[in-house]
Amino acid sequence: MKRKFFLDTYGSPLYLYDNSILCDRCQQMKQFQEELERALLGIKVRMHYSTKANNNPAILKSVRDAGLNVDCMSPLELQINKECGFTKERMLYVCNNISQDEMIMVYESGLLICLDSVSQVHTWGQLYPGSSIMVRVNPGVLGVGHSQKVITSGSKTKFGVSEKQLNKLFAVAEQYNLRIIGTHQHLGSLFLNDKIPNYITGVKAGLEIVKKYFKNVEIVDLGGGFGVPYKPNEQPLDLSLLVSELIPILKDFVQSYPSVKEFKFEPGRYIPCESGTLLGTVTAVEKRNRTWWIGTDIGMNVLVRPSMYGSYHEISFEYVNINSKEVTANICGNVCESGDILGKRRRVRLPEVGDTVIVHNAGAYGYSMASNYTGRSKPAEVMIYADGEAAPAYKVIRQREKISDMMRQIEWN
Ligand SMILES: *Cc1c(COP(=O)(O)O)cnc(C)c1O
Numbered sequence: 001m002k003r004k005f006f007l008d009t010y011g012s013p014l015y016l017y018d019n020s021i022l023c024d025r026c027q028q029m030k031q032f033q034e035e036l037e038r039a040l041l042g043i044k045v046r047m048h049y050s051t052k053a054n055n056n057p058a059i060l061k062s063v064r065d066a067g068l069n070v071d072c073m074s075p076l077e078l079q080i081n082k083e084c085g086f087t088k089e090r091m092l093y094v095c096n097n098i099s100q101d102e103m104i105m106v107y108e109s110g111l112l113i114c115l116d117s118v119s120q121v122h123t124w125g126q127l128y129p130g131s132s133i134m135v136r137v138n139p140g141v142l143g144v145g146h147s148q149k150v151i152t153s154g155s156k157t158k159f160g161v162s163e164k165q166l167n168k169l170f171a172v173a174e175q176y177n178l179r180i181i182g183t184h185q186h187l188g189s190l191f192l193n194d195k196i197p198n199y200i201t202g203v204k205a206g207l208e209i210v211k212k213y214f215k216n217v218e219i220v221d222l223g224g225g226f227g228v229p230y231k232p233n234e235q236p237l238d239l240s241l242l243v244s245e246l247i248p249i250l251k252d253f254v255q256s257y258p259s260v261k262e263f264k265f266e267p268g269r270y271i272p273c274e275s276g277t278l279l280g281t282v283t284a285v286e287k288r289n290r291t292w293w294i295g296t297d298i299g300m301n302v303l304v305r306p307s308m309y310g311s312y313h314e315i316s317f318e319y320v321n322i323n324s325k326e327v328t329a330n331i332c333g334n335v336c337e338s339g340d341i342l343g344k345r346r347r348v349r350l351p352e353v354g355d356t357v358i359v360h361n362a363g364a365y366g367y368s369m370a371s372n373y374t375g376r377s378k379p380a381e382v383m384i385y386a387d388g389e390a391a392p393a394y395k396v397i398r399q400r401e402k403i404s405d406m407m408r409q410i411e412w413n
Contacts, residue, residue: 003279003318004356006382011400013280013298015367015381021275022059022363026066029267032239033068036263039247043254044261048092050224050268051077053364058383058397059272060084071266075105082109092221092264094136094184096159103127114184114221116160118168125176134182134219135169136160139205144198144225145188147309153187153202160185166213183210186223186266193238199225200245207253216259224266228273230312230361237270269364276363278303278379282317282355283334292329292350296357299333300340301373303359303366307339315343318356324349331357335374367398377401 006014029047036045048071049063055077061084063070069090072078081091088110095102096116103124106113115121116136124133138160143153152159161169173180185206191199203222210217227237254260280302284295305311315331327350331343342359351357370378380400385393 002356003277003358006394007279007281007356010380010382010396013278013296013302013379014400015362015379016277016279017056017059017272017275017363017381017383017397019058019062019275019383019385022062022272023066025271025274026062026068028239029068029271030066032243032265035240035243036246036250039243040250040254040263043250043263046262046264048094048221048264048266049271050094050266051081052368053268054272054276054366054368055080056367056381056397057084058381058395059363060086063271064090068271072111075102078106078109078111092134094186094266100127107131112182114182116184118161118165118172121169121178122172122176125172125178129176129178132179132181134184134221135180136184136186137206137209138162139185139187139202139209141187141198141202141205143188143202144191144195146190146227146311149309150189151187152189153185163209163213166209170213180214181217182219182221182264183214183217184221184223184264186221187225189225190227190269191225191237192227192229193235193241195227196238196242196245199242200249203246204249207249211253211257217257218259218261219264220253220260220262221264221266224268224270226265226267226270228270228361228364230314232314271364273361273364276361276366278359278362278366280357280359282351282353282357285351285353292327294329294331294348294351294357295334296331296342297334298342298357298359299335299374299376300337301335301371301376302333302379303342303362304369304371305365306342307337308369313343313362314360315346315348316358316360317348317351318358319349319351320355321352324351326350334376372401372406375406377403377406 033045033047048069050071070081071094093106093111094114114134143151145151187202280296280298286293300307333340378401381398383397
């Protein structure tokens, strides 16, 4: 079926997801869990999908049906997950610099909380002395990530309690009689096969810290960052290699640290990324100073990753007329900033105004990072449930925002 059909029906631009790819990635994560559990007899492994990658209920329900758990980091994420049928046991609140009011909301919802600084543990202790918490530790090693902005471990980040601060942490925990039942670490976002050794180094460093300083921890959370290939020359993450690297390390840890009952992992992007494409419309085709510029309606407000992180997304076109010439072009959006570029110097067959532009692997950190910048509404989201020529089953899973939705929030007087 032509992509343009969806734009004609629901408006442009539009996020389009393929449920079969989504379900496949959920199953891969379930299998990852089961392989580790088989190797670590009696130890639980829990996969918590990081809701911030994409919080659409249609995606969360596939995560739920696959038997995976979720991470929440804001009141809305918690509420959406609750609506999707996740019980409090299947949700973990992993947060950073939250207010007392938010802590009260988490406590009253009955979720286990993972706090990430001595100061936050202090605030929590005053509210709920004698309770159980998890604490985010910064294992000190340089994190992994596709951009400096998403490296979340090492001496330069705002996250977690460092080895040097642990005495202070334990003193505050004792002051309020808090039980630290779990530790957490997250090195950063997006590692592929070449960075598996870095991830493993981080895991080892984190486990060493647990062994050396923490008493009777039951849960060890090893974070997310499972990557997907964005560029044509990148290979998918080798999950069986990752499992085989993890098994001996985790086995060894379980033997020398008998209180541990559960490991957690937090895949985010891995689950929805490759199921999603972002569709838009070519609005201008211009040659300036010997450079081709292809203008589209996909601005940085719709997909911010290229302008925020310099991220690469594959871009292709659905053409009305097929015999156009091949050129090198910059493909850009409709926002008045010179950084509003989707793809630089791409070899493409030149499209015409009105053709459809397709941005691939846009299912994670796409819609969830979209904004109303320059006063444009957020796009609709559509899920394809069976992509057959004869009877395509698809459903709008989020309405396009209306100008009236945005107007309503303004106080005019
Ligand atoms: C964002 C985040 C994740 C998921 O990261 P991905 O790179 O999408 O896998 C996992 N854990 C925490 C604490 C996060 O903040």
